[in-house]
Amino acid sequence: MIQKLFFYASPQNFYPLAGKLWPVFACLATGLTVWGLWLGMFVAPADFQQGQGYRIIFVHVPVSWMSMVIYLAMAFWALLGLTFNTRLSGMMTKALAPTGAICAFLSLWTGALWGKPMWGTWWVWDARLTSELILFFLYLGHIALTSAIDDPRRADKAGGILALVGALNVPVIYFSVKWWNTLHQGASVSLTKGSSMAEVMLEAMLIMGVAFWMYAVAMALYRVRSIILVRERHAQWVAELPEVKAQMMKNTAGGANA
Amino acid sequence: MSAFVAIVKRDLTLALRRKNEVITSVFFFVVVAALFPLGIGPEMNTLRLVAPGILWVGALLASMLSLGRMFATDYADGTLEQMALSPNSLSLLVAAKILAHWLLSGLPLVLLAPILGLQFDLSSNALWVLTLSLLLGTPVLSLIGAVGAALTLGVRGGDVLLSLLVLPLYVPALVFGAGAVQAEISGLGASAHLSVLAALVLVAAVFSPWASAASLRIALES
Numbered sequence: 487m488i489q490k491l492f493f494y495a496s497p498q499n500f501y502p503l504a505g506k507l508w509p510v511f512a513c514l515a516t517g518l519t520v521w522g523l524w525l526g527m528f529v530a531p532a533d534f535q536q537g538q539g540y541r542i543i544f545v546h547v548p549v550s551w552m553s554m555v556i557y558l559a560m561a562f563w564a565l566l567g568l569t570f571n572t573r574l575s576g577m578m579t580k581a582l583a584p585t586g587a588i589c590a591f592l593s594l595w596t597g598a599l600w601g602k603p604m605w606g607t608w609w610v611w612d613a614r615l616t617s618e619l620i621l622f623f624l625y626l627g628h629i630a631l632t633s634a635i636d637d638p639r640r641a642d643k644a645g646g647i648l649a650l651v652g653a654l655n656v657p658v659i660y661f662s663v664k665w666w667n668t669l670h671q672g673a674s675v676s677l678t679k680g681s682s683m684a685e686v687m688l689e690a691m692l693i694m695g696v697a698f699w700m701y702a703v704a705m706a707l708y709r710v711r712s713i714i715l716v717r718e719r720h721a722q723w724v725a726e727l728p729e730v731k732a733q734m735m736k737n738t739a740g741g742a743n744a
Numbered sequence: 745m746s747a748f749v750a751i752v753k754r755d756l757t758l759a760l761r762r763k764n765e766v767i768t769s770v771f772f773f774v775v776v777a778a779l780f781p782l783g784i785g786p787e788m789n790t791l792r793l794v795a796p797g798i799l800w801v802g803a804l805l806a807s808m809l810s811l812g813r814m815f816a817t818d819y820a821d822g823t824l825e826q827m828a829l830s831p832n833s834l835s836l837l838v839a840a841k842i843l844a845h846w847l848l849s850g851l852p853l854v855l856l857a858p859i860l861g862l863q864f865d866l867s868s869n870a871l872w873v874l875t876l877s878l879l880l881g882t883p884v885l886s887l888i889g890a891v892g893a894a895l896t897l898g899v900r901g902g903d904v905l906l907s908l909l910v911l912p913l914y915v916p917a918l919v920f921g922a923g924a925v926q927a928e929i930s931g932l933g934a935s936a937h938l939s940v941l942a943a944l945v946l947v948a949a950v951f952s953p954w955a956s957a958a959s960l961r962i963a964l965e966s
Binding site for chain 2: 627
């Protein structure tokens, strides 16, 4: 088992595995999304307090979960990369970051869309909203740092340290913001209010949660394949890949025509 | 330990030979604090309310201004490489540089804050708490900032990038620092906030030199 893990730690061996895996996760994500949205939009009853508007939680809650899970996953890969000095770990961290940033952004966006009809305002300085915003900034910082450094090995290591420092800081930020908020004023609206959810709503939400999880895995695997190709473009095994060969033929043919 | 003292002394001497860098960031703090009343209006009740936040955000930005220089000159002339090669642990030497940075850019702000606080009509108790919270909080800014400065060393557009990396991480220090003064003004007592700030300093003091040293090694490798 351990040997297999080390086998796939090499980009050359992971590339075909990721190629086989990402369509599976993408199919799972699509299927679960269709099922979850059908349950959420058509089967689940309207909320007696919030009417139809509450249905945005079927997207909002899963993306918020994923924005946090992906940061943890990044920290995990970063730790692995810094301790074992594996190249693939850095690539995985880099591949996860954009999906995490998108999830954090969607979480803020859908939260605002939900907040306007429910609270009468697009934004409140609630502990969860504020810490989600800061998490979004952390993602942006990570992406900016890794893309500003030209040497990929240095970018990976620097990004890894930043991801770990950020992961240490996330709980501190969450609790500090929570305390800051409660000291100023009691939260006017609690997000956890009405936790006695109808069972079908909870079910739809959980299914959507798994769907977004699968989506994140599929996207990360898809993106890591591109990163592997770019980083290993001078390697022999990349030149021998059938898809690369086909592309090269096309390019030379196009060049001849021009 | 002698290496630690030597580095602190060296950084202080270097800074005192070129005083303008230190003075600029202190002056920035004063100007920012003076701009807010112009923007908000001279209503003393409002100013008293926003003073802790303004002074803290001003201190945070002022201490960030000088972060870029923490390692840059040593990196440019090769001193940093010699430090990495020296038999002393790099974390210790980095800790000395962080201390020097705090003495040069944090301590002046702490000493100036009560005077600026007077402009905002803070009570004497609130002024004490403001000074104390900055005394505990500005080292956190230098410590966290050191990691960011080390990560962005020699990177294109490093200064702007540094602010993007470091500012979100400053949030806890800001919340508890400004919160301590708010709590004192509203009569809740500031001891809880100050204790948390002290805890933040201790945690940052353990992790930051180590993380900064690791980041510096990455920068030196390439």
